[in-house]
Amino acid sequence: MFFGPEEGHFALALGCVLAVFQCAIPLWAAHSAKHQRLVALAPALAVGQLIALSLSFLSLILCAVHDDFSVQNVAANSAIAKPLLYKITGVWGSHEGSVLLWTLILALCGGAVSLFGRNLPDILRGRVLAILGGVSAGFQLFCLLTSDPFERLYPAPMDGQGMNPLLQDPGLAFHPPILYTGYVGFAVPFAFAVAALIEGRVDAAWGRWVRPWAVAAWAFLTCGIALGSWWSYYVLGWGGYWFWDPVENASLIPWLTGTALVHSAIVVEKREGLKIWTVLLAIATFSFSLSGTFLVRSGILNSVHAFANDPARGVFILALLAIVIGGSLSLFAWRAPSLTAGGLFAPVSREGALVLNNILLCSICAVVVTGTMYPPFMQLLAGRTISVGKPFFDAATIPLTLPLLLAMGLGTALPWKRAHLPRSFAHLRTAIPLTLVGLALCWWHFSGILPIACGVLSVWVIAASIADMARRLGLPGGTLRSVLSRARSLPRSSWGATLAHIGAGITVLGLSGMSSAQHAIVEVPIGHTTHLAGDDWTLTNIRHLRGPNYNALRADITISHNGHVITILHPEKRDFTSQHQTTTEVSIHTNFLRDLYGVIGDQQGTGANTTYVLRLHNNTLAPWMWLGALIMAIGGGLSLSDRRLRIGAPRRATALAEKTS
Amino acid sequence: MTRKTRRLWLVISCLACLGLAAGLTLRAFSSNIVFFMAPSQVRAHPPSPDRTIRLGGMVVAGSLHRIVVHNTPVNEFQITDGQAAITVSYAGILPDLFREGQSVVALGTVERGGAFTASEVLAKHDETYMPKEVAEELRRTGKWDPRFGKAPDAASWNTMTSSEDSSHKNTKTGG
Numbered sequence: 001m002f003f004g005p006e007e008g009h010f011a012l013a014l015g016c017v018l019a020v021f022q023c024a025i026p027l028w029a030a031h032s033a034k035h036q037r038l039v040a041l042a043p044a045l046a047v048g049q050l051i052a053l054s055l056s057f058l059s060l061i062l063c064a065v066h067d068d069f070s071v072q073n074v075a076a077n078s079a080i081a082k083p084l085l086y087k088i089t090g091v092w093g094s095h096e097g098s099v100l101l102w103t104l105i106l107a108l109c110g111g112a113v114s115l116f117g118r119n120l121p122d123i124l125r126g127r128v129l130a131i132l133g134g135v136s137a138g139f140q141l142f143c144l145l146t147s148d149p150f151e152r153l154y155p156a157p158m159d160g161q162g163m164n165p166l167l168q169d170p171g172l173a174f175h176p177p178i179l180y181t182g183y184v185g186f187a188v189p190f191a192f193a194v195a196a197l198i199e200g201r202v203d204a205a206w207g208r209w210v211r212p213w214a215v216a217a218w219a220f221l222t223c224g225i226a227l228g229s230w231w232s233y234y235v236l237g238w239g240g241y242w243f244w245d246p247v248e249n250a251s252l253i254p255w256l257t258g259t260a261l262v263h264s265a266i267v268v269e270k271r272e273g274l275k276i277w278t279v280l281l282a283i284a285t286f287s288f289s290l291s292g293t294f295l296v297r298s299g300i301l302n303s304v305h306a307f308a309n310d311p312a313r314g315v316f317i318l319a320l321l322a323i324v325i326g327g328s329l330s331l332f333a334w335r336a337p338s339l340t341a342g343g344l345f346a347p348v349s350r351e352g353a354l355v356l357n358n359i360l361l362c363s364i365c366a367v368v369v370t371g372t373m374y375p376p377f378m379q380l381l382a383g384r385t386i387s388v389g390k391p392f393f394d395a396a397t398i399p400l401t402l403p404l405l406l407a408m409g410l411g412t413a414l415p416w417k418r419a420h421l422p423r424s425f426a427h428l429r430t431a432i433p434l435t436l437v438g439l440a441l442c443w444w445h446f447s448g449i450l451p452i453a454c455g456v457l458s459v460w461v462i463a464a465s466i467a468d469m470a471r472r473l474g475l476p477g478g479t480l481r482s483v484l485s486r487a488r489s490l491p492r493s494s495w496g497a498t499l500a501h502i503g504a505g506i507t508v509l510g511l512s513g514m515s516s517a518q519h520a521i522v523e524v525p526i527g528h529t530t531h532l533a534g535d536d537w538t539l540t541n542i543r544h545l546r547g548p549n550y551n552a553l554r555a556d557i558t559i560s561h562n563g564h565v566i567t568i569l570h571p572e573k574r575d576f577t578s579q580h581q582t583t584t585e586v587s588i589h590t591n592f593l594r595d596l597y598g599v600i601g602d603q604q605g606t607g608a609n610t611t612y613v614l615r616l617h618n619n620t621l622a623p624w625m626w627l628g629a630l631i632m633a634i635g636g637g638l639s640l641s642d643r644r645l646r647i648g649a650p651r652r653a654t655a656l657a658e659k660t661s
Numbered sequence: 662m663t664r665k666t667r668r669l670w671l672v673i674s675c676l677a678c679l680g681l682a683a684g685l686t687l688r689a690f691s692s693n694i695v696f697f698m699a700p701s702q703v704r705a706h707p708p709s710p711d712r713t714i715r716l717g718g719m720v721v722a723g724s725l726h727r728i729v730v731h732n733t734p735v736n737e738f739q740i741t742d743g744q745a746a747i748t749v750s751y752a753g754i755l756p757d758l759f760r761e762g763q764s765v766v767a768l769g770t771v772e773r774g775g776a777f778t779a780s781e782v783l784a785k786h787d788e789t790y791m792p793k794e795v796a797e798e799l800r801r802t803g804k805w806d807p808r809f810g811k812a813p814d815a816a817s818w819n820t821m822t823s824s825e826d827s828s829h830k831n832t833k834t835g836g
Contacts, residue, residue: 347670359675363682370686385697387715389768392693396685400678521753523734530732582757601754604727604734613734613754 008059015052016140022133026126039126043114050111070156077162089173096149127195171231179224185217190286207268219636226629237584250292256365353411405457409464431463455512461505496639507628513621533618569598701744751779
C-alpha cells in the first residue's frame with residue numbers, strides 16, 4: 001500500500017518531534033533577546049505538525065477502508081461487511097484511535113492559531129503555540145508509547161470483530177469528533193492563559209484575542225453534548241435524554257466553566273476587570289476537559305481494575321495530567337499576584353451581572369463535580385459502594401439554576417459601569433406580559449413547583465432577550481428604515497448573545513416540559529387500545545420483516561385523538577442473528593410541541609394469545625432541548641463572525657506596553 | 662460606594678452562592694445517596710422502605726417468571742449473592758442482555774415484606790459486562806476472584822442457586 005500503517009506510525013512520531021520543537025524553540029527564543037527572531041518558527045512548526053498528524057490519521061483511515069486486519073485496531077473495530085461510512089468512523093471508536101483523533105484536533109487548533117492569529121504579537125503567538133505544542137507532544141508520546149493505533153497483529157485474522165450494530169449510527173459516528181473539538185478547543189484559551197502568565201500581562205486586547213477561541217470551543221462542546229443526548233434519546237429507546245452518569249457529567253463540567261469563561265472574558269475585554277479570574281477559568285476549563293476525557297471516559301477513576309489492567313497507560317496519563325494541570329496551576333499561583341488587578345465595579349451593572357453569572361455557574365459546576373467525584377472517592381477511601389443519580393443532581397442544581405435564569409434575562413439590559421435597576425426593568429416591561437402568559441401556560445401544563453419555576457424563568461429569559469433587542473433596534477416606534485439601519489450597525493456579537501440566550505431559554509423550557517412527560521409500558525394483543533396523555537394508542541398490526549442481515553419485528557401503532565388519527569408509529573425490534581444482538585428502532589412522531597415515542601419489546605405467547613410489550617411515551621417539548629442547544633451554538637457562531645474580532649482593534653496600546661515591561 | 666464596600670459585596674455574594682451550593686449538596690446527599698447492597702446484606706439489615714438502593718447479584722437460574730397486571734407486564738425474579746436470595750419485581754421491559762444466571766443490578770426499594778420493587782434494571786450492552794459492584798461483592802463472598810482469571814462463563818453460573826454453597830469450588834477451577 002502506498003501509505004501504510006508504518007508510514008502512519010512514522011508520521012505520528014514526526015508530529016511528536018515537531019511538537020517538541022514547537023514547544024521548546026519559541027519559549028527559549030522569546031526568553032533570550034538575541035534569538036528572538038526564531039519565535040517566528042512556531043507557526044511553521046505548528047503547520048508542519050498538523051500535516052504530519054493529518055497524514056498519520058489518514059493512513060489509519062486507509063487501513064480501515066482497505067480492511068487491513070493486520071492492524072490490530074482495525075481488526076478489533078472493523079469488519080468486511082461494515083458499511084464504508086462506519087469503517088471510517090470506527091477509527092475513532094477505539095481508545096487508540098480516539099487518542100489519535102484527540103491529538104489531531106489539538107494540532108488543528110495549533111494550525112488555526114498560526115493561520116488566523118496573524119494579528120497577534122509574534123511573542124505572544126509563539127508562546128501560545130509553544131504551550132499547545134507541549135500539550136500535543138505529551139499526548140502524542142502517550143499515543144506512541146502506550147496506545148499505538150498502528151500496532152500490527154500476526155497472524156492477521158480473515159475478518160474483523162467490530163460489527164456492533166448498536167454503534168452503527170450517524171449520531172454516534174459524528175458525536176466524538178464534535179465533542180472532542182469542543183474539549184480540545186479549550187486548549188487554546190488555556191495556552192493563551194499560560195502565555196499571559198509567562199508574559200505577566202493581561203489586558204483588554206488579550207480578552208479580545210482569547211474570546212473567539214473560547215466561543216468556538218464552547219459552541220462545539222454545546223453541539224457535542226446535545227448530539228450525545230439526542231443519540232441516547234432516539235437510539236437507546238428508554239425515552240431518557242440525560243442520565244447524569246460520569247461520562248455525561250465529564251462533558252457538562254467543562255461546559256459550565258467554559259460558559260463562565262466566555263462571559264468573564266467579556267469583562268476583561270470591555271472593562272479590564274476579572275483578569276486573574278479569567279485566567280484561572282481558562283486553566284480550569286481545559287483541566288476539566290482533560291480529566292473528563294482521560295480519567296472519566298477511560299474509566300480509570302471509576303474502577304480501580306481498569307487502572308490495574310494497564311498500569312503503564314494509567315501512570316502515564318496521570319503523570320501527564322499532573323504536569324499539565326499541576327504545572328499550569330503552580331505557574332498561576334506564582335505569577336498571578338504579579339498581574340495588575342482590574343478595577344472593581346458596582347454590584348448593579350452589566351459587569352456585576354456577569355460576575356453573578358460566573359459565581360452561579362461555578363457553584364453549579366462545583367455541585368456537579370462533587371456529585372461525580374464523591375462516589376469513586378468513597379469507594380477508594382471507605383470501600384463503600386454508593387451512587388448518586390438524577391434525584392441528587394435535580395435537587396442540588398435546579399435551585400442554583402433559577403437565579404441564573406433570572407439574572408440572564410435582566411443582565412443584557414443593564415448598562416456597563418453603573419445601572420439603575422428600576423430603569424432597566426422598565427426597559428424590559430414589554431417582556432412582562434409574555435412572561436405572565438408563560439406562567440399561565442406552565443401552571444396549566446407542568447406539574448411540580450421546580451419545573452413551573454424553571455419554565456416561567458426560561459420564558460422570561462426569551463422574552464427579556466427579545467425585548468432588549470427590540471429596544472436596541474428602536475422598537476416600538478421607530479420607522480422601518482431606522483430599525484433596519486440600527487439592525488445593521490449592531491455588532492454581530494450582540495445578535496449572537498441574544499440568540500444564545502434565547503437558545504438557553506428554549507433548552508430549559510424543553511427540560512422543564514420533559515418533567516411532565518408521561519409513559520406507559522403495556523403488554524397487549526393486536527387491536528388493543530391504550531389511553532395515554534389523552535390519546536388512544538392502538539396496536540393495529542405486527543409484521544415480520546427481513547433486513548440485509550437481521551430479522552425484524554415491526555409494529556404499527558395508530559395514535560388517535562377522539563377518533564381522529566394523528567399518526568402511525570412503526571417501531572422495530574431487530575435481531576442480528578450472526579452477532580447475537582438485538583437493537584430497538586424507536587419510532588418518533590413530533591409536532592414540535594411534543595414527541596410521540598413508541599418502542600416495541602418482546603413478543604410473548606403464541607397463536608391467538610400472542611401479546612407484545614410496548615413502551616409508549618408522550619414527551620412534552622422534547623425537541624426543544626436540542627433545538628435550543630443548536631440555537632445556542634449558532635449564536636456562538638454568529639458572534640464569531642463579528643468583524644471586530646478579526647480586523648482592526650486588536651492592537652495593544654504601545655504606551656501601556658512600555659510602561660509595564 | 663467605596664472600593665472596600667464593593668469588594669465586600671463581591672465576597673459576600675461569592676460566599677452566599679457557595680454556601681447555598683454546599684447546603685443544597687449536603688441536603689441532596691443526605692436523602693439521595695444510593696447505596697449498593699448485596700442480597701445477604703439486605704436480609705441482615707433491611708433498609709427502610711423509602712430508601713432507594715442498588716441491589717446487585719446473579720439472577721437465580723429458573724426464577725424468572727412474568728405476569729400481566731392490567732396490561733402491564735411484571736417480571737419477577739430472584740437475585741442472589743450465593744448466601745441469600747431476594748425476590749425482585751419489575752414492571753417494564755427487561756434489558757436485552759438480561760439473562761438468568763448472569764449478573765444484574767436493580768435500582769429500587771425494599772418493601773416491608775422483604776420483597777424488592779425495582780424501578781430500573783441494569784445490564785449493559787456488552788456480553789461480557791459484569792457490573793463492578795457485583796464483581797466486588799462476588800469477590801468478597803469468595804465466589805470469584807479476579808486473580809484466578811476472568812469472570813466465569815455465564816453457563817457455569819446457571820448452576821448457582823440461592824441454597825448452593827459449594828459453587829465457588831467449580832468457579833475457581835474455571836480460571
